[in-house]
Amino acid sequence: MGVLLALVALPGRAAADGTTAPGPSGSAAPALWQPRGTPLAGAATTADAPAMRPAVTYQDSIKVGESRFYGVTLDDRASAAVSVFAVPPAGTRVSYGDGLELTLQSPDGDQCDSAEAHFGDDGDPRPVGTAVSRLITGDSSDACQDANEYTLEVHRTSAGTSDPGPWPLELRYVAEPGLTEGAPAPSAPATSADGGATGTASPTPLLVGTPHQAAGGPSFETAAAVRTGIWKDRVLPGETRFYKVPVDWGQQATVFADFSNAQVVDASAYVPGGVRLSAYSPVRELIDGEDKSYQGAPASLGEQLAPVAYGNRAADDDDVAAARYAGWYYFAVTVHPGVAQAVSGAVPVTLRVQVTGTAQPPPAYDGDPSAAGIGVDAHDLASADGTADGGSGTDSGALRFLAFAALGAGTVLLLTLAVWFALARRRPAASADTVTAPPQQPGYGPPGGW
Structure with missing residues (x-):
C-alpha cells in the first residue's frame, strides 16, 4: 500500500524516458531528453563497426571532430532507415554550424544516402539529428541494392569556440518490408510545376475548434x-517539446505553432532563432524546420507536409520524398534558452493541427511494417488525446499508467486487493461471515473492474 501511495504522490508528468516534464503551469527547469536504449560503442573504422538490429534503439556518445561507425546488415528486399540524434547537455555552448553529418555506404564505398543536421543558430543546445536511408528501387543497376553489410558513419562538426565535451547519442534502425512478389510499386503522385506534390496549396492555420490541453514530451x-x-x-x-500526428496514406498534415506574448523583463534582449518549429517523418528524418526571433511579442510558424504516398520516394524534392510513409509525423517546438533574458517564465504555445485527405489503402507489403512505425490504425487515431501514452489525461489515468509500468499488473492487483480489504475492515460487517467491499472508484482499474 505504501508503494501505491508513493505513486499517487509522484509530482509532475512522468515521461517514459525517465524525465519529469513540467505540467501546463510550467516549472523552474526545462524537461530534457534523456537518451535511452542499448549501449553500443561505435568503432573508429568500418572494419570494427558493431552491428545494429532493426527495431532496436541504441545509445552512444561522440566527441568533437570524431567519426563513429556502425554496421547495418541489409537484404535485397527491405528498405531501411537509420536515425541519429545528439542531445547536448543543458547549458552546453554550441554554434551555428555545430551538428551531425550522417553517411550510409556499401562495403565498396558507394554512398547510399547522406544527410546533415546543424543547430542553425548560436547557443541553442536542443536535440539535433536526422536519418539516412537505403531504398530498394527495383533497378539492379542502382547503388546499394544488394544484400550486404553496410556502414553508417556519424561525424560531429563543431566550432572552435563550442564546448568540447561529448554529446550523448540516440540511434535507431528500422526496416520497411519489401513489396509482395509481383506487386507493382505504387506510382509517384503527380507533381506541380515547381516539382512539389500536387494538392499542396499555401498553408493556412486551423481557426475553428475548442482548444484542448496537450503535454508535449522532451x-x-x-x-x-x-x-x-x-x-x-x-x-x-531551453526546452524542446515533441508532438506526433497520425497521418495515413493519401493524407496531408499542416501544423502551425503560435507563440503567444509573454511577460517581458528586458525589451532590449534580441534572440534570433528564439522560437522554432521542426517536422520529422515516422523514421525520424528531418523534413523541414523554421525559426523566428522572439522578444515576447506573438510569433507564428507553420509547416505543411506533402500528401503521404509510397511513390514520393522517387521525388526530386527532399521534403516530398520524406513523406513516403504513413504513420506518426513528429513536430518539435523549441524555445531558445536566450529567451529567458527577454521574458519571464514559459511561453504559451497554440498548435493548430489539421490532417486533410481521404485515407488510401496501404501498399502491398510482404510483411508487417508496424515494427518500423509505418501505418496508421484506429488505435492511433483514438489515442491522439494530447498525452504521451494515449491515456485520459486525468490523474487517475496517469496513476493507472504509472502503476502498470512500474509494478506490473500482478503487483497492482495485489496492492489493490490489500487496499480494498483494509478499507473493508473499517466498516461494520454485514454478517459474521460476510465482508462488504467498498464501491470501486471511477478511473481506477481496467474497464469492468479487475
Missing part, C-alpha cells in the same frame, strides 16, 4: 499524440 518516445484540432501547451526557454 523526446520522440514521449511525444504527445495529437490529431486535427487546436492544442495548447507551455514551453520554457
